[in-house]
Amino acid sequence: MARLIEPSRDKLDQLLTPLTDGERMVIDLFDQKLPAEWEIYVQPHLNGLRPDIVLLHPDVGIGVFEIKDWNLAAMEYYAKDDGAGHCVLMGRDKNGRAFSRQADNPINKILLYEDELLHLYCPRLDHRAGAAVITAGLIFPCSPRKEVARVFRRFRLAHDGMREHPRYYPIAGAEDVSSGALEVLFPESGRRSSRVMSDAVAEDLRGWLKEPFFSQEQRRPLELDARQLELTTTRTVKGYRRIKGPAGSGKSAVLAARASRLAAEGKHSLVVSFNITLLNYLRDLAVRHDATRRVIRRQIDFLNFHGWCKRVCLDTGHAEDYDRLWASSSDGQELESGWVLREGLPSLMRRLYSENASRDTMPQYDAVLVDEGQDFRPSWWQTLRLALKQGGEMVLVADKTQNIYGTAGAWTEEAMANAGFRGPWIELKSSHRLPPAVVPLVGRFAKEFLQDEEIDIPQVEQGQKQLEFEGPVELRWLHVRARPNALDACDSELRRMMQGLATDTAVPDITFLSGADLGRRFVEMQSDKGIHLLHTFDADQRTAQRQKRAFFQGAALVKATTPQSFKGWEARHLIVFVASVERPEAKALLYTALTRLRRHKHGSCLTVVSCCDELQTYGQSWPAYEEF
Template structure:
């Protein structure tokens, strides 16, 4: 029997967070000494926690281990006992003492054990279920006597000294002598009456490596047309590419940015959407020419952040601040600032910058160009060096701000593009075939015909990508409850697949609704990384911290998820439907990513006008 390891052994050298020397030693120890029916999960995404190792045997139980590479001779370690409080772990470098309580391994394994029992394995039998969970600490480079002396007060406070077989603390001697009986005493069990395959399934959805982490280790895959756009430039240096969702526009842009960086060029990547920058950065690092330098070597900014930077760098910060004063209180004023006044101020700053204090670039690349106004593009042109390069990619079908129609032929001519047509991408590589057909049907029925650019499947492609489409039609008052239920049930419903909980993404066009769903999830103990806030500054801060590699469920607005993708999506549709709402829904439908083991899309809809469309889905339910 071959042991199951996640991530697989051949990928251990390419983890985003590389194994330490001690972790590598411990992995080899477990892999060599444990029976093959013990599964090994390395740095699993556990609802925001990241233990070093989790071991799982459906007949025996679960074990979680924290590994510390500490050299106990390098510093003096001590424990401060506090009446009625958790003992505090401290260290001293000989000059000063400081708290390292946030690294206290006893507190970490205590929390892991509690959450595994209470949340991840809800079918475990009450307190008796704790007998199936081992929580241990391993110090592969420290002596056992030193470890025992240091951690005794911490272990005593948590009652772990009374049950050493379930809370093993081991050191270098046990590892060196291959004493699995000391490191993991419960591994010698053949079975436990408290453990079952069902409980193991509950746990696997939390432990399996997310799809996003797997993808990050793979080079970008491009067809010959896409690759030609990455490795070449036009004679003028200006290129515009359009194509439907999933046709690879963002891949091309991110790869081109990395390619140019590898050629020694200074590159600026600009988006309207703050969160999209994280996706583009993660894509760019996968281009072979990047050499791992894309995050630091390329400038990644959303348009408004770039405008502010220009104003501040050129000593026009006050003029920038004055633009916004009172704009939020006057109807239409904010739009006027964005469309006209802000670009004019930034253009003036650049034109007056004779000393070139403002950064210039060899290439300026703009993603989701349908969200940009021609005035924004033209001011960006001013910081592109002579004989530089400008790239614009767009999909008018995803016109969620109503700006795509401003890109008239006349505007294009004034934007530096020579005569001729857009470079076009027509093949969608993202969507599973059945989801692609569903998205095409929606666009044909509900989007303006003059902006629709329908995606096509690769010619002659076989449908090798299972896709589970579900539509739940509800009344508005049930929205929060049903969305939370559908998120929580998505992984268990994937009975023929191990769907990572952290691969699930919740999307809505409404901030308040999104926050309510996140609160409902958290009341069940399920944490989410999200962008919802009624405060603009806080919302921006959350967007800056939103990325798919986070070890929690993802939740954001449809606007913020433009350009992204996920293999598991729950999409909420509100009651009010207009053209922009339909463009947002289409954007949400086209975020679904194909996967050989299956993709999952559930729409929870309050819109009665879309009920007939929902009834065409394979799995339709009314509540």
């Protein structure tokens, strides 16, 4: 049988952290010497820990290794008491200067790996006997084993397991790697079976080891159909284009690809969205098209409207005008709504561009492209037009069905005409994202609960490509009878989803969407259980804003955010919590959340956890309905 190595050998040179020579030697050794049933995971994500190598055999056990290309002869390494009863790793250079290396102490790292493997990533592994199937080893390909043993002797003696069961904590040196001494690097490799290890335990762990789907996808070119490709390679005579379409029709992909094409031509573009997190997603899409990452960083500015206004003020020496504007607001806070954003900022921008019209001081772009345009106010669009160079182009993409802020109604035909547009909208009608089984469910939701809104329901894509990507999809509705049990229901669903991942996805591919209150409690609950989440739920508004700027799907963590912040994104494993749909915007928000599911030939899954009695009948129409 062929051995599983992940990433595959042809992808190892594309790792974000390049492999060292020593790591390559060890990978080759394990590949040559171990039986084919041993799976090899190189720099696996593992909830953000990223050990160098993890080995997995479903019938035998687990090995986790830290590989250090340190030359222990280059400086003096030694152990020292810190005065509080602990031993710390120290270094002393040739000038006699001593400094701590404790933060890099590989003993601490392998003990952490072992502990989390036993207590977090393998929940079906017996905690008392499970330690016997886990090897946590150190490998130093550039230093003699005797020298490695000397440096780390005190640390090993201080740990009961290392002292009493050294077989499970091997230390290997340069001579062991060069001679291929597998029995020294990994003594347990000779074992053929285990009473404790099982396929179920292995499957639990694989979800944490596999490279997330989104990270894999970032290495692939952006796929566009003929209509989408036409929109990325052309412009209108006057330069103004508006595109509408339902969720999943490829609007964001078209916009990002157009920006990438313009960047490759040397043109400077501004890409704008309402929410901050969407900008990260658009940037990831853009780098998968024409321009390189370096060119995109240089030629495209990704900003939300508020951020662009702030940049203009600061870059042109008008910071005081900007600060006075916020100080004049009722609360002085940089909120995403209110008078300052509705009227204050547009008015300030118009004044600055008018006063400096004859100077070359105000930023100008070859193109301005706006995503999720239904969230924009016409006054913002008119303000952005001031930054367009003569003969430039502007693109607006929108889906009025996702009217979560109640702003889409402002885009009347009169407002559109005054915004520079002529002729009808360009329409993208087919959903390239949604699994076919989801389309009638979201369509029925829109017809039942969005009756007073302009509705643009996705259509199932026809043809061979649709059949090719029609993978299995799991759709569940979990109705919570008692609201106090909602948090436990969400936690239970996360655990269930972790154990039922698609074959090519990992735990970090799971996304949890909810309001801020339950979201914060959910993050705290998972943190208490050792699961680290990439989230945007901090109670401090400024910290939450920073979290939104750092929200990337490629991060090796479970994602948790609000449906507002996930607008425009997509996920293959999705949990949505809904507490109430009393207001029209709340209904539109749930519609937006339901349409974030990404289809794939290897499968996807969506669970809605609901406390809304109003939605119970609708939920009962889903393929799987349960009560909690």
